[in-house]
Amino acid sequence: MSTTSTELTARGLPPPAWEVQALPSTQWQEFYAAVLDAFHENEPEEATALWHSLAEPQRCLVVRDAGAIVGTAASFSFRMAVPGRHLVETAGVSMVSVQPTHRRRGVLSSLMRHQLDSLQSQGEPLAVLTASEAPIYGRFGYGVAARQLSLDIQSHRVSLTPPVADGVTLTIEAPDKALAACEELYARQVPHRPGMLVRAAGWERLPLLDSPGRDSAAYPLKCVVARVDGEIAGYARYTVAIDWSPQNTAQGSVRVRDIEAAEPRVYAALWRFLLETDLTSRVIAPNRPVDDALLHMVSDVRHCAPTVLDSLYVRVVDAPVALAARSYATPFDLVLELEDAQAPWNRGRWRLTGGQAGAVCTRTDAMPDLSLDAATLGAAYLGGTTLTELAAAGRVGAHRPEALATATAAFTSPVAPWLPHSFCRSLLPRL
Incomplete structure (x- = not known):
């Protein structure tokens, strides 16, 4: 030193x-x-x-x-x-x-x-x-690269529209006993949404940890499991905090730690259960995807107080490998000029050719179609932030106007990227 x-x-x-x-x-x-x-x-x-x-x-x-x-x-x-x-x-x-x-x-x-x-x-x-x-x-x-939606729902002011949850049965189960089945469902969901992480052995216990600064005896973690034809199809883990007004009326809140469902009717059934919990008038869900289907199920989204926050930050460590590792929504062939102050191996021009079947990324001396830096590439990588909006913020240089539209269409993801699985000790949910 x-x-x-x-x-x-x-x-x-x-x-x-x-x-x-x-x-x-x-x-x-x-x-x-x-x-x-x-x-x-x-x-x-x-x-x-x-x-x-x-x-x-x-x-x-x-x-x-x-x-x-x-x-x-x-x-x-x-x-x-x-x-x-x-x-x-x-x-x-x-x-x-x-x-x-x-x-x-x-x-x-x-x-x-x-x-x-x-x-x-x-x-x-x-x-x-x-x-x-x-x-x-x-x-x-x-x-x-990914944002999260925070919801604070006045549950007595909203109702859910279809899908009707026919054929879905719900049971309250101890979080520990339901853990293996819930984790199996989570693992099946991972590939379908960019930003989700595969949980190696041991990580499945993290969502069950008592939250920092909370009295676990007062607000124990609960788990409701949804089944269709006897097979697990969804779950929600949550706590319930009960408070009483001076008039001795209950003003409790349900705080959702995580919720996963394999199909819309199961998702609707779980949310109905949470919204109709006795002695509560509020459901708080601090981390949902920004394209959460619940926004299209509730009767009045204004009573859900949706707030969007930054969530997952992405750093492209090895540009050609990372760019070739994902698929793209539409076919394209573009030259990207990348500036990277911290990783000199990424600097320079890269020809990226790809589509739904995959991509190839190689160095080139050809004139660039787009210029951007490493943080901008990280923001666009999962497809949730478009290159067009980044260009509007002055973060992408388009040397051919049509190249920006082509790249935007190719990089876009059909579902918003999202991180439901925390791995940062300081940011565990305080529920």
């Missing part, structure tokens, strides 16, 4: 060149304590034990100052669904933190650059993260 002082750095001199180190497996507890401290959090032993079991120490990085951990970054090994129902090796970046005493001194930049180099050498073409602070990661080439 450089001996440059904080005072000198504050006067505008270059920040110290911090040494980034791999984490010895024996130092996990120290690493995780630094993460919790940076996010001003604590948690029950059960949660710490689960994160320890999920951790991949060889993918954990630290920066130390005088022996103490002052910066952390980790990544998890995932496969992510991309357009065309392909599953692509993806690094889930998480537990990125800098201690308050060392902020704005280059620690984060050192960690992110080292991590990007490592992911490229490991052959992972994509990296994803969810950001605790939105402005941070654009400068490292991450773009907002």
Whole structure:
């Protein structure tokens, strides 16, 4: 580590060149304590034990100052669904933190650059993260590729239109006992929506964790399971918080942690159940896809208070591999000129030819049709943010007007990308 002082750095001199180190497996507890401290959090032993079991120490990085951990970054090994129902090796970046005493001194930049180099050498073409602070990661080439819909429904003010849930039976089951069947259904859903992650063994327990800062005895997690012809076809995990008005009337709220369904009538049956829960007048669902079918089932969407938030940030680590790993809605043949300040191996011009059957991406010296940077490519990669809207924001240069329309049509996904599965300790739902 450089001996440059904080005072000198504050006067505008270059920040110290911090040494980034791999984490010895024996130092996990120290690493995780630094993460919790940076996010001003604590948690029950059960949660710490689960994160320890999920951790991949060889993918954990630290920066130390005088022996103490002052910066952390980790990544998890995932496969992510991309357009065309392909599953692509993806690094889930998480537990990125800098201690308050060392902020704005280059620690984060050192960690992110080292991590990007490592992911490229490991052959992972994509990296994803969810950001605790939105402005941070654009400068490292991450773009907002998926958003989430937050709903706060006045359940006594809305009703559901068809589909009618004929043939669907619902049962309340212990979340632990229903876990295997629910996880099997989740796994079947993954390829159908870009942004969803394949959950390796152990990750299925994360949605069952008690939320940070909540009294689990007061609001235990519940699970309702839907079956058709005896086979599981959907589930919803939720909590119920009951409050009473001065007039002694119930003003409870249902808080939806996750909900999956294999077909529309099952989805409708689960939502009817949630909206009609006794002693409640409110259903809160903080993370739904922006094209959620519920918006077209409710009688009055205004009483659902829909709010759209940023969710999944995508970083294209290896441009030719990542671009060739997905399918495209329409056939096209274009030259993309990519600027990437952090990953020089991505810079330059790439000829991308593809369609619904797949794609090929190779270097070229031909004149570019479109010019964009790494964060813009990440934003467009899953098909939820169009290149046309990015061009309108000045983030895509179109050297031929027709090329922009062609690329927009090709990159678009028929369903909105969405991340229902958290892998970031600081952003677990507080339900």
